[in-house]
Structure formats: C-alpha cells, structure tokens
Amino acid sequence: MTDSAPTPATATAAPGHTVTAVPVTRMGNGHDVELTVHRVTGARPGPTLVAFGGVHGDEAMGPEEVRRLVSSVDPAELSGTVVAVPVANPYAYDAMCRFTPQDGLNLNRIFPGDRNGSVTEQLAAVLAEIMLEGDYFIDFHSAGLYSTVEYAYVMDDGVDMATGFGSPLLYHHAPYEGTSNAWAIKNGIRSTVCELGGGGQLTDAFLDKAVRRGRNMLKAIGMLDGEPEALAAPQTVLTELVTLRPTKGGAVISHFGPDRLGEVVKGGTVIGEVVDPYTFEVVEQLLAPYDSSILVLTRESYTRTTPGDYGFMVGNADTATTLDALFTG
Ligand SMILES: [Zn+2]
Structure with a gap:
C-alpha cells in the first residue's frame, strides 16, 4: 500500500x-x-x-x-x-x-x-x-x-x-x-x-x-x-440554537412536522412528546425553550428515538439578527 x-x-x-x-x-x-x-x-x-x-x-x-x-x-x-x-x-x-x-x-x-x-x-x-x-x-x-x-x-x-x-x-x-x-x-x-x-x-x-x-x-x-x-x-441569523434531545427512547409524536420549519412558536409550547410504546404513557415532553422559538429541526408526526438522539432544534428569535447588522452594524 x-x-x-x-x-x-x-x-x-x-x-x-x-x-x-x-x-x-x-x-x-x-x-x-x-x-x-x-x-x-x-x-x-x-x-x-x-x-x-x-x-x-x-x-x-x-x-x-x-x-x-x-x-x-x-x-x-x-x-x-x-x-x-x-x-x-x-x-x-x-x-x-x-x-x-x-x-x-x-x-x-x-x-x-x-x-x-x-x-x-x-x-x-x-x-x-x-x-x-x-x-x-x-x-x-x-x-x-x-x-x-x-x-x-x-x-x-x-x-x-x-x-x-x-x-x-x-x-x-x-x-x-x-x-x-x-x-x-x-x-x-x-x-x-x-x-x-x-x-x-x-x-x-x-x-x-x-x-x-x-x-x-x-x-x-x-x-x-x-x-x-x-x-x-432578509436571511435570519441565529446566534442561539439548542437541540432538544429525548432522554428516553420510544416513539416521538411531533406536533410540528417538517412543513413548519422556520415557524416561530411561543415558549413552553409542546413541540413533541415521547411515548412509551410498551405502556402507551407519555414519558417526556419537549418544550419550546425560548419566549420566541424558531423551529430549525423537526420530525414527521410519528418517528422513533433512542435516548440522546436529535429530537428537535430551536433557535432564539429574540436574539436573532441580520447579516447587515452582524457584519456591518
Ligand atoms: Zn452532520
């Protein structure tokens, strides 16, 4: 070789x-x-x-x-x-x-x-x-x-x-x-x-x-x-972006499908839930963390997850800026 x-x-x-x-x-x-x-x-x-x-x-x-x-x-x-x-x-x-x-x-x-x-x-x-x-x-x-x-x-x-x-x-x-x-x-x-x-x-x-x-x-x-x-x-420039990771495995029921990417939702909104496929219990809720949360990564209505997987990603709309403000402002 x-x-x-x-x-x-x-x-x-x-x-x-x-x-x-x-x-x-x-x-x-x-x-x-x-x-x-x-x-x-x-x-x-x-x-x-x-x-x-x-x-x-x-x-x-x-x-x-x-x-x-x-x-x-x-x-x-x-x-x-x-x-x-x-x-x-x-x-x-x-x-x-x-x-x-x-x-x-x-x-x-x-x-x-x-x-x-x-x-x-x-x-x-x-x-x-x-x-x-x-x-x-x-x-x-x-x-x-x-x-x-x-x-x-x-x-x-x-x-x-x-x-x-x-x-x-x-x-x-x-x-x-x-x-x-x-x-x-x-x-x-x-x-x-x-x-x-x-x-x-x-x-x-x-x-x-x-x-x-x-x-x-x-x-x-x-x-x-x-x-x-x-x-x-204009393009929206996020400076804060978090990943919401399920801490438990199972079924993810998403309330915001991929056609909703880019939408702003209020803080505390349930973006998705983890359901235990064995007992049918809702074991975790994934909530919008910012007062104005922009959906950046989301899921179809029903998908599966393992603990720590990418669940959803949301950006902070309140600290978002524009290219002009960031580079010339
Ligand atoms: Zn990658």
Missing part, C-alpha cells in the same frame, strides 16, 4: 468531469478503503470549490445533494474547479450511522485527522488534504434517519457563500473544534455548512433546494455566470 495524495490540480487540466479513487487504508477484512473524488474542471480559470457529503453516515441527503449539484454543472459554463467527495465516510454511510462503526469516531470532530491513526482518523487526514486545494469549502449535512432540518452556517469569512446559498435561516457561531469547518477557517478557506433535509421527509423539495441554492452560490463566488438571486431576503 502506498500513501497517496489526491491528484493535484494543474493549470493545464482539460475541461471535463473526472472521477478518481484516492487510497486511504486497508482494513483487517481485506477491504481497501478509498475515497471517490469527482473533479469538474471548468472551461475558464477561476477558484476551486471543495464539496463534501456523507461526513455523517446517517445523513443520507448530503451525498445525493452533492451528486445532483455536481451533475448539474457543465464544464463549459464553469470558471474554476469543483472538487467533490460525495461520500466522505464510506463505512459510516454503509452502516447508516453518524459514527464510524469500526472505531466509534465522529469524523466531524477529528479534523485534520492522523495518517497514522484509526480508519476515521486516516479518512479525516486525506479529506483535510483534499480541502487544502480549495478557495471555498461547503459541507453538505442533513438531519439523520428520522428528523428534518433547514439552515446553513455563516462564518465570518464566508458571507458571500451564505448569502449565495440563500438558506432563510443562518447560524453564526465559532466552529466546534475538529470540524471540517474549523479546519477550513484555520487554513483561510472560505466555508459554509449546509444542513438540509433528512429522514425521508419532503425529500424532492429539499434536493431541489440544494441544487438551486448550490448553483446560486456558485454564481455568488464567480464560478458560474450570471447575477445571483436573493433567494431569501
């Missing part, structure tokens, strides 16, 4: 779409682990955008959003290069798990990884290296198997990406240590994280949004011709 770096971009690369396999490691079961890397080289020079999907293996929308967005880009219309890894954690994707089953690690907390480490640490190391090619970076996440989400991160140096992507809800905060996003910022790569869809709910609508918003973002950063549209104006 050889240590292998991604094929470096060259100024003379011909326009087109290539797919390469980048070796990562070899498992004890004899399977070679590799990352599949798509490269769309534009007809004109321009910046490089690196896009990942499937960093979390239970977030199935990311790989499909990357597949549809990358497939929508004709090299003839592109300035610069799109480098995309649709499935960043193949073992977690196969197991439909947030964590890699082989070593129990969350890929998005260990960047820039370790070439001498476990399988997830090695994946992170190769991915971190691929990211260094980018002027821009977008990480496509979604909610997991049973929930649905819609927001995007706005970072101090990635405002053009966040406005171009046009998610009505944005979240501004210091990146968590070890995320791909933190690695991007550390290396001067402008970045955003898209959280869109999940759980087999309103799937077509979210996939369409990913492509429309992704292409609009490419216009905003000068990689596609044309003026970007204001897809959502």
Whole structure:
C-alpha cells in the first residue's frame, strides 16, 4: 500500500468531469478503503470549490445533494474547479450511522485527522488534504434517519457563500473544534455548512433546494455566470440554537412536522412528546425553550428515538439578527 495524495490540480487540466479513487487504508477484512473524488474542471480559470457529503453516515441527503449539484454543472459554463467527495465516510454511510462503526469516531470532530491513526482518523487526514486545494469549502449535512432540518452556517469569512446559498435561516457561531469547518477557517478557506433535509421527509423539495441554492452560490463566488438571486431576503441569523434531545427512547409524536420549519412558536409550547410504546404513557415532553422559538429541526408526526438522539432544534428569535447588522452594524 502506498500513501497517496489526491491528484493535484494543474493549470493545464482539460475541461471535463473526472472521477478518481484516492487510497486511504486497508482494513483487517481485506477491504481497501478509498475515497471517490469527482473533479469538474471548468472551461475558464477561476477558484476551486471543495464539496463534501456523507461526513455523517446517517445523513443520507448530503451525498445525493452533492451528486445532483455536481451533475448539474457543465464544464463549459464553469470558471474554476469543483472538487467533490460525495461520500466522505464510506463505512459510516454503509452502516447508516453518524459514527464510524469500526472505531466509534465522529469524523466531524477529528479534523485534520492522523495518517497514522484509526480508519476515521486516516479518512479525516486525506479529506483535510483534499480541502487544502480549495478557495471555498461547503459541507453538505442533513438531519439523520428520522428528523428534518433547514439552515446553513455563516462564518465570518464566508458571507458571500451564505448569502449565495440563500438558506432563510443562518447560524453564526465559532466552529466546534475538529470540524471540517474549523479546519477550513484555520487554513483561510472560505466555508459554509449546509444542513438540509433528512429522514425521508419532503425529500424532492429539499434536493431541489440544494441544487438551486448550490448553483446560486456558485454564481455568488464567480464560478458560474450570471447575477445571483436573493433567494431569501432578509436571511435570519441565529446566534442561539439548542437541540432538544429525548432522554428516553420510544416513539416521538411531533406536533410540528417538517412543513413548519422556520415557524416561530411561543415558549413552553409542546413541540413533541415521547411515548412509551410498551405502556402507551407519555414519558417526556419537549418544550419550546425560548419566549420566541424558531423551529430549525423537526420530525414527521410519528418517528422513533433512542435516548440522546436529535429530537428537535430551536433557535432564539429574540436574539436573532441580520447579516447587515452582524457584519456591518
Ligand atoms: Zn452532520
């Protein structure tokens, strides 16, 4: 086995779409682990955008959003290069798990990884290296198997990406240590994280949004011709966002389905309840924590949960702001 770096971009690369396999490691079961890397080289020079999907293996929308967005880009219309890894954690994707089953690690907390480490640490190391090619970076996440989400991160140096992507809800905060996003910022790569869809709910609508918003973002950063549209104006920037996690397993009865995302509900409103499937008792209520709570992640009327799972996410509408106020105010 050889240590292998991604094929470096060259100024003379011909326009087109290539797919390469980048070796990562070899498992004890004899399977070679590799990352599949798509490269769309534009007809004109321009910046490089690196896009990942499937960093979390239970977030199935990311790989499909990357597949549809990358497939929508004709090299003839592109300035610069799109480098995309649709499935960043193949073992977690196969197991439909947030964590890699082989070593129990969350890929998005260990960047820039370790070439001498476990399988997830090695994946992170190769991915971190691929990211260094980018002027821009977008990480496509979604909610997991049973929930649905819609927001995007706005970072101090990635405002053009966040406005171009046009998610009505944005979240501004210091990146968590070890995320791909933190690695991007550390290396001067402008970045955003898209959280869109999940759980087999309103799937077509979210996939369409990913492509429309992704292409609009490419216009905003000068990689596609044309003026970007204001897809959502004004965008609401959340600075406080909490996850309501059931402390008990069982059935979640949601009172606010994914068609209610972005709505404001009053503090104390019962957003969902955990029902014991054995005794039929309501064992927990998940309440809106802020006086004005914006629904950011929610669930279809009946889903299942384990203790500590993502139940709902809500932002504080009273401390929300706008991009103008945050960056020029
Ligand atoms: Zn994720």
